[in-house]
Amino acid sequence: MSKHDASEWHEFNRETIEALTEDGSDLSLPHTIEHHFASSDFDALEKAAVDAFKAGFEVSDAEELVLDDGGTVFCFDAAVEKKLDLDVFNADSDKLIAIADKHNVFYDGWGTYFIGEGAIERDEIDEDDYDFDDDDEY
Numbered sequence: 001m002s003k004h005d006a007s008e009w010h011e012f013n014r015e016t017i018e019a020l021t022e023d024g025s026d027l028s029l030p031h032t033i034e035h036h037f038a039s040s041d042f043d044a045l046e047k048a049a050v051d052a053f054k055a056g057f058e059v060s061d062a063e064e065l066v067l068d069d070g071g072t073v074f075c076f077d078a079a080v081e082k083k084l085d086l087d088v089f090n091a092d093s094d095k096l097i098a099i100a101d102k103h104n105v106f107y108d109g110w111g112t113y114f115i116g117e118g119a120i121e122r123d124e125i126d127e128d129d130y131d132f133d134d135d136d137e138y
Contacts, residue, residue: 039106
């Protein structure tokens with residue numbers, strides 16, 4: 001049995017796409033979608049990353065994060081460029097949930113950036129106002 005509830009993720013997908021649509025994100029353009037994975041077991045996370053790559057996603061390097069309680073968790077993103085289509089998002093979520101379950105890691109949903117009129121471009125950001133690393137996304 002899955003520790004991830006696909007129906008909850010399908011609802012999240014619907015609500016997020018609706019919110020982006022209502023805010024005016026350009027649905028005719030592909031969006032960079034970043035699906036998030038985490039685990040305290042680096043080896044299991046690494047195997048999930050390999051499967052996500054084989055499934056057609058661009059996989060980021062794993063990062064180590066220290067939690068407030070002093071524990072450690074590892075995480076990575078599986079990214080893909082897609083238009084905001086609910087059926088496609090649900091299929092991707094199902095595929096990635098299956099990978100997470102297979103390797104006993106945590107699937108933590110996805111995020112994207114607003115695309116359209118009014119979106120802030122990187123060259124419009126005054127980087128002196130922020131503490132960005134060179135590889136940070138905006």
